[in-house]
Amino acid sequence: SFTLAVLTATLLAACGTDLAVAPGSSLAPSTSAPSTSDSSTSVPSVAAMTTDVETTVRNGAPVIAAVGDIACDPTSPNFADGRGTGDGCHQMATSDLVLAGYAAFLPLGDLQYENGTYEAFMASYDPSWGRVKDITRPAPGNHEYNTAGAAGYFQYFGDAAGDPTKGYSSYDIGDWHLVALNSNCDEVPCEVGSEQEQWLRADLAAHPTACALVYWHHPRFSSGEHGDDPRLADLYRAADEGGVDVVLNGHDHHYERFASQDADGNPDLDAPREFVVGTGGKNHYAATEPVANSELIETGTFGVLQITLDSDLYNWAFIPEAGATFTDSGSGICR
Numbered sequence: 001s002f003t004l005a006v007l008t009a010t011l012l013a014a015c016g017t018d019l020a021v022a023p024g025s026s027l028a029p030s031t032s033a034p035s036t037s038d039s040s041t042s043v044p045s046v047a048a049m050t051t052d053v054e055t056t057v058r059n060g061a062p063v064i065a066a067v068g069d070i071a072c073d074p075t076s077p078n079f080a081d082g083r084g085t086g087d088g089c090h091q092m093a094t095s096d097l098v099l100a101g102y103a104a105f106l107p108l109g110d111l112q113y114e115n116g117t118y119e120a121f122m123a124s125y126d127p128s129w130g131r132v133k134d135i136t137r138p139a140p141g142n143h144e145y146n147t148a149g150a151a152g153y154f155q156y157f158g159d160a161a162g163d164p165t166k167g168y169s170s171y172d173i174g175d176w177h178l179v180a181l182n183s184n185c186d187e188v189p190c191e192v193g194s195e196q197e198q199w200l201r202a203d204l205a206a207h208p209t210a211c212a213l214v215y216w217h218h219p220r221f222s223s224g225e226h227g228d229d230p231r232l233a234d235l236y237r238a239a240d241e242g243g244v245d246v247v248l249n250g251h252d253h254h255y256e257r258f259a260s261q262d263a264d265g266n267p268d269l270d271a272p273r274e275f276v277v278g279t280g281g282k283n284h285y286a287a288t289e290p291v292a293n294s295e296l297i298e299t300g301t302f303g304v305l306q307i308t309l310d311s312d313l314y315n316w317a318f319i320p321e322a323g324a325t326f327t328d329s330g331s332g333i334c335r
Contacts, residue, residue: 061311062103063102065098065105067107067304068108068139068277069282070282071111071120071280072088088281091281092128094129094280094303097303099132102132103173105136106138106180107138108251108280109138109141109142109251110144110251116150118156121152137169138180139168139180139181140167144184149187151164165188167184174309176209176213178214179203179213180214180215181216190232196235200242201238201241204239204242211313212244212246213246215248217250217251220233220235221261221265221276221294222249222252222291223256223288224256224285228265228291229251237262240271245335249274249276250277252276253278254298255301255303256297257275257330258275258295259293259295279301280302281321285299286299298318298326301318302320313331313332314332317329
């Protein structure tokens with residue numbers, strides 16, 4: 001159940017799980033100042049955390065899941081009908097994690113390798129993650145655009161993917177406002193003054209909720225193979241200035257949690273917290289030396305990020321695929 005999953009992960013974090021990082025991963029110290037609203041730097045008592053989690057779930061706060069970099073090409077030798085082999089093509093195992101019933105699933109791009117054709121979506125993504133298609137609100141990745149105009153992606157997801165000429169949209173879940181953006185800046189411009197950047201600013205101004213979450217594929221900050229992407233600074237800045245609390249990305253195939261920071265990488269408790277969640281099953285990437293404000297990196301576990309959207313705070317928990325042991329959890333207060 002949600003209560004058990006969130007409670008278990010939260011209790012593990014309170015007992016020090018963040019410091020017991022699985023093999024193949026590394027821990028980076030935070031460079032931000034401690035905050036009582038950030039459980040990664042100031043952990044409340046186990047009893048306090050237990051009460052908060054139980055209240056959040058019992059009161060019906062929506063719970064969502066997010067992950068990117070998911071389904072192997074069906075012609076891949078590691079595909080094995082989505083079950084995968086070794087350290088690749090685990091999309092069936094990761095999708096199993098979301099079958100329990102979430103309010104929404106947020107795919108963070110690169111959902112179907114290698115070229116995002118409609119035929120590949122139907123053969124690989126659909127038998128696994130297609131099982132939760134009715135709650136899916138996706139953001140496109142670069143592999144979707146390996147097919148001209150990301151035609152297969154827009155055909156498969158239909159209205160949930162938004163206008164095919166844009167690929168960005170927004171919606172509400174509970175008390176939260178959520179925005180899916182298109183970080184393929186060569187296809188849909190991302191820079192300051194672009195239609196997308198101006199739309200984001202206007203959309204956030206028109207939805208002045210206490211809590212907001214924005215997600216796209218390419219991370220502004222990452223300690224992974226692709227690293228920081230300065231092209232996304234303008235969208236990140238617009239999100240920050242619009243009061244966004246959480247930014248979710250994929251692209252690099254690892255899990256990473258950052259301290260709150262502004263678009264230029266300056267620690268700022270009144271700024272969004274970014275998560276890189278490229279652990280959907282395709283394969284793993286190694287990490288480089290942790291970049292500034294990186295709090296935790298895990299490079300060897302597939303799984304999803306679960307977020308509970310309470311009215312003025314959020315709880316996160318990384319949920320690993322069956323048989324894996326790494327997890328990470330905490331909470332933050334909306335600003």
